[in-house]
Amino acid sequence: MKKMTFDFRPWAIPFILIIVWEVVVQMEIVSPALFPSPITIITTGWNLTINGDLTTHIGVSLGRALTGMLIGGAIGFALGVLNGLSKNCYHYLDTTIQMIRNIPHLALIPLVIVWMGIGEDAKIFLVVLGVLFPIYVNTFHGIRNVDPNLVEMGRMYNLKGWQLFRHVLLPGALPSIFVGLRYALGVMWLTLIIAETIPTQAGLGYLATNAREFMQTDIIILSIVIYALLGKLADVIAQFGENRALKWNASYNK
Amino acid sequence: MKHEPIQIDIQNLQKSFGKKEILHDITTTFKKGEFVAVIGKSGSGKSTLLRLVASLEEITQGDLLFDGVPAKNSDANVKMMYQDSRLLPWKKVIDNVGLGLTGNWSALAEEALDKVGLLHLKDEWPSTLSGGQKQRVALARALIHEPSLLMLDEPLSALDALTRIEMQNLIELIWQKNNFTALLVTHDVSEAVRLADRIILIEDGSIAFDEPIAVPRPRKLTNPLLIELEEKILNRLMNGREIATLNEKQLAVSPLNLVVNP
Numbered sequence: 094m095k096k097m098t099f100d101f102r103p104w105a106i107p108f109i110l111i112i113v114w115e116v117v118v119q120m121e122i123v124s125p126a127l128f129p130s131p132i133t134i135i136t137t138g139w140n141l142t143i144n145g146d147l148t149t150h151i152g153v154s155l156g157r158a159l160t161g162m163l164i165g166g167a168i169g170f171a172l173g174v175l176n177g178l179s180k181n182c183y184h185y186l187d188t189t190i191q192m193i194r195n196i197p198h199l200a201l202i203p204l205v206i207v208w209m210g211i212g213e214d215a216k217i218f219l220v221v222l223g224v225l226f227p228i229y230v231n232t233f234h235g236i237r238n239v240d241p242n243l244v245e246m247g248r249m250y251n252l253k254g255w256q257l258f259r260h261v262l263l264p265g266a267l268p269s270i271f272v273g274l275r276y277a278l279g280v281m282w283l284t285l286i287i288a289e290t291i292p293t294q295a296g297l298g299y300l301a302t303n304a305r306e307f308m309q310t311d312i313i314i315l316s317i318v319i320y321a322l323l324g325k326l327a328d329v330i331a332q333f334g335e336n337r338a339l340k341w342n343a344s345y346n347k
Numbered sequence: 348m349k350h351e352p353i354q355i356d357i358q359n360l361q362k363s364f365g366k367k368e369i370l371h372d373i374t375t376t377f378k379k380g381e382f383v384a385v386i387g388k389s390g391s392g393k394s395t396l397l398r399l400v401a402s403l404e405e406i407t408q409g410d411l412l413f414d415g416v417p418a419k420n421s422d423a424n425v426k427m428m429y430q431d432s433r434l435l436p437w438k439k440v441i442d443n444v445g446l447g448l449t450g451n452w453s454a455l456a457e458e459a460l461d462k463v464g465l466l467h468l469k470d471e472w473p474s475t476l477s478g479g480q481k482q483r484v485a486l487a488r489a490l491i492h493e494p495s496l497l498m499l500d501e502p503l504s505a506l507d508a509l510t511r512i513e514m515q516n517l518i519e520l521i522w523q524k525n526n527f528t529a530l531l532v533t534h535d536v537s538e539a540v541r542l543a544d545r546i547i548l549i550e551d552g553s554i555a556f557d558e559p560i561a562v563p564r565p566r567k568l569t570n571p572l573l574i575e576l577e578e579k580i581l582n583r584l585m586n587g588r589e590i591a592t593l594n595e596k597q598l599a600v601s602p603l604n605l606v607v608n609p
Binding site: 242243245246247249250251252256260261264265267339340341342 | 401403425426427429431433435436437438446447448472473474488492
C-alpha cells in the first residue's frame with residue numbers, strides 16, 4: 094500500500110519563485126502598481142472571495158469549460174469510435190475532419206462573433222471546437238491500435254458487437270483516450286481564456302479584462318494564477334481517473 | 348449447444364493466399380474424441396490448417412465437415428488456445444476465465460480455475476502471472492465453454508522445459524476427463540508423441556505422413572516405442588540427415604531437447 098505523504102518536490106520551484114517575487118517587490122526594484130506583490134494578490138483574492146465575486150466568476154468560467162468539454166468530448170469520442178470501427182466511415186469522414194482540425198480554431202473568433210454574437214454560444218462553441226480534435230485523434234488511434242489478436246480471441250470466445258466493444262476494444266483504447274483527454278483539458282483552458290476576452294458580463298476572462306480598464310494589476314494576475322491552478326486541478330483529476338481506469342497496466346502501477 | 352466431441356472430415360482441402368498455395372489435397376478424418384497432433388516445420392502450413400478448421404480463414408477449395416455438417420452451418424463449440432495466451436490485460440484472472448459467458452458464471456469460473464490449480468490467483472492481473480500460469484488461465488477459459496473441439500496452437504512452445512512437462516500432463520488429464528476432440532499444432536515432436544493418439548506431418552502443404560500412436564497412457568517419454576517413433580518422425584522431417592548420426596542412447600537421455608526448427 095502506498096502511503097499518502099505529501100510530496101513537496103513539485104511545489105519547491107513555484108514556492109521559491111513566489112518568495113523571490115515578494116522580496117523584489119518589497120525592495121521596490123519594480124513598481125508595485127505594475128507588479129503587485131504576492132501578498133497584495135492574496136489579499137485581493139481573499140476580498141473578492143468574501144464578497145462572492147470570485148466564486149461567481151470561477152463558477153461561470155467552469156460552467157463554460159465543462160459544457161464545451163462535454164459536448165466536444167462526446168462528439169470527438171463518437172467520431173473516433175465510429176471511424177476506428179468502420180473503414181467506410183473513415184473513408185467518408187476523416188479527410189473532412191483533418192481539414193477542419195488544421196484550422197487554428199481561435200482564428201475563427203471573428204467569424205464566430207459575426208455568426209453567433211458575443212453570448213455564451215460563441216464561447217462554448219470555441220471550446221467545443223478546441224477539445225473535439227485531440228479527443229477524436231486519440232480515440233481513433235486507440236481503437237485502431239487494439240491488438241487484432243485480442244479481437245480475434247474475443248470473437249472466438251463469443252463476444253460480438255457491443256460486448257466486443259465493451260470488453261476488448263474500449264479498454265484497449267483507453268490509455269490513448271486518456272492522453273487525448275489530458276491534452277484536450279489544456280486546450281480547453283487556453284480556448285476559454287481567449288474566448289472570455291470576447292465582451293462578456295462574467296467569468297475569469299471578464300474579471301481580467303475589466304481589471305485592465307482600471308489598471309488593477311493584482312486582479313489581472315490573480316485571474317491568471319487561478320487559471321493555472323484550475324488547469325493543474327483538471328489535470329490531477331484526469332490523472333486520478335487514468336490511474337483508476339488503467340490499474341491493470343504495469344506502467345501505471347507505481 | 349451440445350458438449351460432445353465432434354468428428355471432423357476434411358475433404359480435398361486447398362488454401363491459397365493470392366497466388367501462393369499454402370495447403371493442397373488435404374483429406375483426412377479426425378474421429379470423435381481423438382487427440383490429433385499436427386506437426387511440421389515453420390511455414391509448412393500447419394497453423395493455416397488449424398486456422399481453417401477454426402473458421403478463422405476462408406477455405407479456397409474443398410470441404411470441412413463437423414459431424415457431417417459443413418463447418419459454416421455447424422453450431423459446434425470450437426475453442427482455441429493460443430501460443431501467446433491472449434488474456435485481456437485489463438481483466439482480472441477470474442474475469443478472463445468468464446469472458447463471453449452470460450448469467451451468473453463466477454462459480455463456474457472458480458471451478459475451471461480450480462481444475463488448472465490456479466484458484467488462489469483469481470483476483471490477480473494477468474501481467475503478474477508467469478508464462479505457464481497464463482497458459483493455465485487460457486486453458487481454464489477454454490474449458491469453461493465445454494468445447495466439442497479444442498484447438499491448441501503451439502500452446503507450450505514459449506514455456507520452459509519443466510513447465511512444459513507439467514502442462515502436457517495437465518492437458519492430457521483434462522482431455523481425458525472432459526469429452527472433446529483435440530487438435531494440437533506443435534513443432535515439438537516429443538510433445539506430439541507424448542500427447543497424441545495420432546500424428547499428422549504436414550510438409551510442403553500436404554500430409555506427408557499420418558501415423559497412429561498405439562501406446563497406452565499414461566505415457567513415459569522413456570518408453571522405447573515412443574523414442575523409436577520420435578526418431579522416425581525426426582528422420583522424416585530432416586530427410587534422414589543430421590538425426591541419423593545420433594544414436595538411440597542420446598535420444599533416450601534428452602528427448603526434450605529435440606525441437607525441430609524452433
